Amino acid sequence: MNLLLPTTVLSFDQVAIRLGGREILSPTSLEITKGEFVCVIGPSGCGKTTLLRAAAGFVTPGAGAVLRHGQPVNGPSREVAFVFQDYGRALLPWRTVEGNISLALEAAGIPAEQRPERIRRVLETVGLAAHATKFPVQLSGGMQQRVQIARCLAQEPELMMMDEPFGALDAMTRQSLQDELARLVRESGLTVVFVTHDLEEAIYLGDRVIALRSNPAPGKPSLAAMIEVSIPRPRDQLSTKEHPEFLRLRRELYQYLGHD
Secondary structure (H helix, E strand, O other), rough: OOOOOOOOOEEEEEEEEEEEEEEEEEEEEEEOOOOOOEEOOOOOOOOOOHHHHHHOOOOOOOOOEEEEEEOOOOOOOEEEEEEEEOOOHHOOOOOOOOHHHHHHHHHHOOHHHHHHHHHHHHHOOOOHHOOOOOOHHOOOOOHHHHHHHHHHHHOOOOOOEEOOOOOOOHHHHHHHHHHHHHHHHHHHEEEEEOOOOOHHHHHHOOOOOEOOOOOOOOOOOEEEEEEEOOOOOOOOOOOHHHHHHHHHHHHHHHHHHHHO
């Protein structure tokens, strides 16, 4: 019986990054497979966002290499979408919802006659079909973040990088978007790398949680732990968070939010 091995989409090979004379990320190696939802946690300043930006091609490592399908990542790609925490700045205020989503299609060179149908489809996917002609200022924070996610989905990426996308939202909106994101990823087969400070969010969303350490000693990698989340899907905001494995993982991961 032949078993298909997981396809490695993204890999870090001894990646180290220095910014402003300071080593932000010490030599780090890891692999992310197709369809995997990987959450990255760690204390402030440990290099979570830097790792994400390197994966997206926004930051060039000083040592080592970031590879996508075995090829060096030398810059941004349309195969990789990036969802920012500050949804207010990510959207153009003078463009409507559908106009903001059209940006991704314009950049990709999609013919004008093909854009309306793709925009309609992604707006239905994120539950914003009735708000296509509104401007960002007319939307709640959660709806604005949905627009940013829809814009990323419109470019039909293989990889989605998400930098604390729900961090500025209230608890109820955050939980709603967590469930919506989990559904979208399950239906689309996207590979996601998701940075968060929230342990419960990381465990709830992730197939695996990667913990980074702050200010590692010389010769010690930034990567502190890689922990599998074996809790069955689909997950539920109430029952999942009462699951014994959820509680065990939360206790195990808590140590990685402090300093070594």
